[in-house]
Amino acid sequence: MKKGYNVLFVTSEVFPYSKTGGLADVSNSLPRALNALDNEVRIITPKYGPLDERKLQIHEIKRLKDLRVTVLGKPTKFSIKSSFIHGKNTKAQIYLLENNEYFKNKGIYYNPRTKKDFSNNDERFLFFSKAVLEILEILQWKPDVIHCNDWQTALIPALLKTVYKDNAHINDIKTVITIHNLAAQGIFPKSTFKKTGLPEQVFEEQSEGQNNKFNFLKTGLLYSDKITTVSPRYAQEIICDKELNKGLEDVLKKRKKDFVGIISGIDYLTWNPSVDKIIPYRYTYQEIPLKYENKRELLNRFKFEYNEDVPLLGMITRLVEQKGINLLEKILPGLMKENLNLIILGIGEEKYQKSLLAARKKYADKLIVHIGFDEELAHHIEAGADMLLMPSKYEPCGYNQLYSLSYGTIPIVRNIGGLSDTIINYNKPDGTGFKFDKYDAKEFLKIIKTALNIYRTDKQKWHNMIRTCMAQDFSWKASAKKYMELYSSVSGK
Numbered sequence: 001m002k003k004g005y006n007v008l009f010v011t012s013e014v015f016p017y018s019k020t021g022g023l024a025d026v027s028n029s030l031p032r033a034l035n036a037l038d039n040e041v042r043i044i045t046p047k048y049g050p051l052d053e054r055k056l057q058i059h060e061i062k063r064l065k066d067l068r069v070t071v072l073g074k075p076t077k078f079s080i081k082s083s084f085i086h087g088k089n090t091k092a093q094i095y096l097l098e099n100n101e102y103f104k105n106k107g108i109y110y111n112p113r114t115k116k117d118f119s120n121n122d123e124r125f126l127f128f129s130k131a132v133l134e135i136l137e138i139l140q141w142k143p144d145v146i147h148c149n150d151w152q153t154a155l156i157p158a159l160l161k162t163v164y165k166d167n168a169h170i171n172d173i174k175t176v177i178t179i180h181n182l183a184a185q186g187i188f189p190k191s192t193f194k195k196t197g198l199p200e201q202v203f204e205e206q207s208e209g210q211n212n213k214f215n216f217l218k219t220g221l222l223y224s225d226k227i228t229t230v231s232p233r234y235a236q237e238i239i240c241d242k243e244l245n246k247g248l249e250d251v252l253k254k255r256k257k258d259f260v261g262i263i264s265g266i267d268y269l270t271w272n273p274s275v276d277k278i279i280p281y282r283y284t285y286q287e288i289p290l291k292y293e294n295k296r297e298l299l300n301r302f303k304f305e306y307n308e309d310v311p312l313l314g315m316i317t318r319l320v321e322q323k324g325i326n327l328l329e330k331i332l333p334g335l336m337k338e339n340l341n342l343i344i345l346g347i348g349e350e351k352y353q354k355s356l357l358a359a360r361k362k363y364a365d366k367l368i369v370h371i372g373f374d375e376e377l378a379h380h381i382e383a384g385a386d387m388l389l390m391p392s393k394y395e396p397c398g399y400n401q402l403y404s405l406s407y408g409t410i411p412i413v414r415n416i417g418g419l420s421d422t423i424i425n426y427n428k429p430d431g432t433g434f435k436f437d438k439y440d441a442k443e444f445l446k447i448i449k450t451a452l453n454i455y456r457t458d459k460q461k462w463h464n465m466i467r468t469c470m471a472q473d474f475s476w477k478a479s480a481k482k483y484m485e486l487y488s489s490v491s492g493k
């Protein structure tokens with residue numbers, strides 16, 4: 001008999017169906033890890049634009065075709081398709097919501113052509129949230145808990161406790177919301193609130209400090225039974241640091257006893273150099289020379305020469321302020337004086353893309369810049385680079401540093417959020433990376449120089465660090481158990 005929980009995991013991104021960042025990776029792996037512990041977690045997400053349904057094995061469900069939900073007073077049609085995410089001995093069912101009005105185009109949050117946020121993001125995710133609650137009666141499967149993620153799904157707890165409070169089929173379902181990034185709150189004008197169908201009292205409850213606006217995430221934090229975020233350190237930071245909690249300090253303090261930070265795990269089938277089918281040479285911690293073959297191929301791919309003594313630094317990132325791109329810009333002149341190569345893979349704000357492309361021209365013999373979202377290149381950089389840079393301004397959990405540990409690519413990170421929780425500084429026993437404290441270009445450059453110095457002068461220490469990194473275990477099992485404890489505390493089961 002199953003001893004765990006039924007959970008509907010509601011999310012706006014799931015790899016490989018859609019991805020802009022770490023949320024997609026969590027949504028792919030956490031449900032499977034929970035299922036491996038005898039829970040039944042099903043995922044539901046919008047299906048953005050056309051997908052290769054044959055390749056992704058997406059199927060129609062007759063019973064869930066041509067459904068309707070009322071948004072803005074008019075019935076809107078949608079269908080639910082089904083697929084499975086498979087891992088080694090793990091799987092999770094995923095429902096993909098198809099709708100021609102809101103999710104016809106490929107973009108997840110913004111139009112990929114204009115790079116502008118969709119002007120109807122409020123309606124898109126309101127529609128999605130309502131549809132999720134509507135299908136529960138038809139699914140013939142009832143969750144104990146609905147697990148929401150970020151602002152896009154944050155209205156579900158409030159809808160459930162007000163609009164759907166008399167619906168005996170679903171009104172006893174508990175809710176959990178996970179904050180993957182507190183900076184994105186989904187703040188809209190009051191007119192958006194009018195579209196939600198929520199009673200006026202909900203607007204009032206969330207209104208303090210909101211300048212007469214409607215804040216999706218804050219509403220979720222007020223109404224969900226439990227709140228989590230993706231690392232213990234970030235949980236502390238967002239309660240205390242006014243710059244980070246962006247007006248949500250009061251609600252986080254108020255909900256403190258229901259709020260917990262749980263570090264995310266990684267999927268060692270996808271991000272593991274010994275089984276990674278994407279990289280040219282697979283390797284274990286006993287085969288570090290093969291890591292250098294990946295480095296050689298990576299450099300050759302960009303017509304750069306390989307030299308064992310010249311370190312290769314990598315960066316894989318959204319090009320946004322959060323990721324410390326302006327710190328990187330500031331140190332580039334100093335960094336490019338060093339004997340090294342740097343490869344940056346990123347996509348995001350135009351101003352950063354432009355300045356990085358200009359830098360590529362200026363430092364053409366040392367700097368590789370690839371603008372785009374490229375999963376394959378991301379794997380190759382993790383395998384081929386010697387060090388990975390993550391000078392984030394803030395970082396809820398961070399995935400790339402965890403992938404770097406797995407590939408023996410030494411992370412150089414700012415000592416904050418999930419980066420702080422997952423990386424041990426080089427000067428400690430079993431150090432796995434290099435940390436700097438202040439968000440300051442000089443400190444960033446200084447720590448890189450410390451790393452370069454060890455790379456050049458102390459090969460033994462460097463190789464020991466690589467092995468220590470590769471021995472770290474950030475698999476999902478431990479985190480999944482913590483989520484189960486949380487489900488237990490809300491469901492009372």
Ligand code: ADP
Nearest residue numbers: 021022317318346372373374375378398399400
């Ligand atoms: P965030 O979710 O804030 O973007 P994370 O470090 O938690 O940051 O997760 C980033 C994820 O997105 C990682 O899987 C990383 O490899 C991937 N990623 C980010 N930018 C790119 C890119 N330009 N191309 C390919 N993958 C990327």
